[in-house]
Amino acid sequence: MAMFNSNEILDTIHMIDQQHLDVRTITMGISLLDCADPDPRAACRKIYDKITRSAKDLVRTGEDIEAEFGIPIVNKRISVTPIALVAGASRTEDYVPFAVALDKARAETGVNFVGGFSALVQKGMTSADRNLIRSLPEALAATELVCGSVNVGSTKAGINMDAVALMGRTIKELAARTADQDGFGCAKLVVFCNAVEDNPFMAGAFHGVSEGDRVINVGVSGPGVVHHALQSVKGQPFDVVAETIKKTAFRITRMGQLVAQEASRRLDVPFGIVDLSLAPTPTVGDSVARILEEMGLETCGTHGTTAALAMLNDAVKKGGVMASSHVGGLSGAFIPVSEDEGMIAAASSGALCLDKLEAMTCVCSVGLDMIAVPGDTTAETLSAIIADEAAVGMVNSKTTAVRLIPAPGKRVGDTVEFGGLLGSAPVMPVHPESSADFVHRGGRIPAPMQSLKN
Amino acid sequence: MRAIVTVIGKDQVGIIARVCALLAEQGINVLDISQTILQEYFTMIMLVDASASKVPFAQLVSLLEAEGREQGLVIHAQREDIFNAMHRI
Numbered sequence: 001m002a003m004f005n006s007n008e009i010l011d012t013i014h015m016i017d018q019q020h021l022d023v024r025t026i027t028m029g030i031s032l033l034d035c036a037d038p039d040p041r042a043a044c045r046k047i048y049d050k051i052t053r054s055a056k057d058l059v060r061t062g063e064d065i066e067a068e069f070g071i072p073i074v075n076k077r078i079s080v081t082p083i084a085l086v087a088g089a090s091r092t093e094d095y096v097p098f099a100v101a102l103d104k105a106r107a108e109t110g111v112n113f114v115g116g117f118s119a120l121v122q123k124g125m126t127s128a129d130r131n132l133i134r135s136l137p138e139a140l141a142a143t144e145l146v147c148g149s150v151n152v153g154s155t156k157a158g159i160n161m162d163a164v165a166l167m168g169r170t171i172k173e174l175a176a177r178t179a180d181q182d183g184f185g186c187a188k189l190v191v192f193c194n195a196v197e198d199n200p201f202m203a204g205a206f207h208g209v210s211e212g213d214r215v216i217n218v219g220v221s222g223p224g225v226v227h228h229a230l231q232s233v234k235g236q237p238f239d240v241v242a243e244t245i246k247k248t249a250f251r252i253t254r255m256g257q258l259v260a261q262e263a264s265r266r267l268d269v270p271f272g273i274v275d276l277s278l279a280p281t282p283t284v285g286d287s288v289a290r291i292l293e294e295m296g297l298e299t300c301g302t303h304g305t306t307a308a309l310a311m312l313n314d315a316v317k318k319g320g321v322m323a324s325s326h327v328g329g330l331s332g333a334f335i336p337v338s339e340d341e342g343m344i345a346a347a348s349s350g351a352l353c354l355d356k357l358e359a360m361t362c363v364c365s366v367g368l369d370m371i372a373v374p375g376d377t378t379a380e381t382l383s384a385i386i387a388d389e390a391a392v393g394m395v396n397s398k399t400t401a402v403r404l405i406p407a408p409g410k411r412v413g414d415t416v417e418f419g420g421l422l423g424s425a426p427v428m429p430v431h432p433e434s435s436a437d438f439v440h441r442g443g444r445i446p447a448p449m450q451s452l453k454n
Numbered sequence: 455m456r457a458i459v460t461v462i463g464k465d466q467v468g469i470i471a472r473v474c475a476l477l478a479e480q481g482i483n484v485l486d487i488s489q490t491i492l493q494e495y496f497t498m499i500m501l502v503d504a505s506a507s508k509v510p511f512a513q514l515v516s517l518l519e520a521e522g523r524e525q526g527l528v529i530h531a532q533r534e535d536i537f538n539a540m541h542r543i
Contacts, residue, residue, distance in 0.1 A: 008537060012537055068533050070533075
């Protein structure tokens with residue numbers, strides 16, 4: 001070949017065909033700030049119209065790029081302005097119709113998910129924020145593929161413990177409303193600390209208020225490619241491991257950057273960011289846990305897991321940053337238990353527990369993600385888990401998230417099946433001791449010191 | 455627009471002829487070919503110019519894939535840009 005050698009070309013082909021390299025999502029962010037209206041029906045109509053108009057070519061463009069470049073683009077998604085900010089202008093307390101409008105617009109545009117049924121309450125709650133959170137269980141149960149998120153803390157504001165308490169109850173109610181699907185509704189709700197405004201990944205995507213009218217963000221994937229690359233450096237020191245991951249991450253990200261630029265050009269929508277996250281799927285050979293095990297751990301979750309993950313996360317960023325003009329979103333290794341074949345195995349065998357996962361979230365994005373817990377877990381215990389995770393994010397100036405599924409009627413040892421990208425989750429034990437008095441205090445945990453760091 | 459066509463599969467008589475015939479039919483000009491047998495597998499990589507293609511590129515991709523399936527081969531056609539992005543700084 002004039003420009004490439006055969007190995008380079010075959011490398012790329014094998015990454016796609018055998019190592020599950022793909023672009024996880026092209027996500028179009030759309031501002032809905034101009035859709036606010038005192039009449040809620042008018043607001044919903046404006047929302048539907050703006051989304052369907054803005055994203056009418058998104059799916060087709062994604063499919064064209066997929067075909068021409070030979071890169072699978074698994075999802076096309078839409079993120080919108082946090083709905084509490086839009087619906088607040090309407091004379092209504094019931095925000096469910098807004099979620100229905102989002103879902104209808106999703107169906108019309110053919111995208112896989114719409115995210116942004118959200119509220120940002122890290123410091124305080126407006127009545128619109130309260131209305132949105134109150135509407136969440138019915139909104140997410142009544143719609144198919146609308147995702148919601150609530151930001152309850154930040155490094156600058158501290159943690160809103162009233163919101164934390166409310167979210168524990170909200171998750172319980174959402175699980176009850178979707179009990180026939182093992183609490184599936186909870187898979188569409190994320191509780192954040194330090195939420196980012198340009199995240200293309202679900203369920204936590206929303207279009208932040210500092211963003212432009214429309215934007216294209218791309219999330220790459222590729223745990224399988226990293227795993228494969230590490231198989232060629234067995235037994236070698238970590239310096240070599242880190243270098244290998246960096247080089248692989250560079251290639252993956254360059255591909256994401258190319259797709260993002262093409263999508264941005266073809267849709268005539270500004271390019272926002274490439275999110276460098278390693279996003280696993282339940283498919284064998286596409287697991288973050290298996291990368292950690294490749295580094296020499298018998299099972300993900302054993303001693304050494306946190307260090308291995310810290311190195312992986314850092315090396316992915318170092319390799320990816322140079323490959324993209326703008327990096328953003330969550331950018332790190334994801335550890336969603338139900339969506340990662342190796343995590344599922346580790347959790348089922350008992351090697352991986354909730355406490356270890358919490359420790360792991362200190363060094364990677366994003367948080368306690370897609371974890372099934374017993375159906376009789378109390379709202380207060382859920383809130384306490386959220387508070388712990390928010391504290392990790394707040395103190396470490398990073399994004400953390402909680403997406404727990406208290407599967408109704410399920411106990412430790414049972415498995416919850418979600419199907420597709422969401423996979424299946426072994427029900428993991430929580431501590432039985434009560435945190436109720438802690439959660440019932442309410443108020444705010446003050447923002448932490450940002451110096452004297454120890 | 456330049457693209458890379460890769461053909462991978464069990465070696466058999468006439469692979470190059472069939473792929474080239476299909477490309478010629480659609481007005482695709484072959485710029486460069488490298489072909490080797492890698493671990494008993496026939497591996498051919500072609501650099502082609504698809505700017506005069508009679509069909510949209512996405513359709514050419516499916517035509518080649520279908521031809522591959524018929525012959526028990528895996529045939530990919532991808533725009534050259536992807537390889538540039540991944541292997542050149």
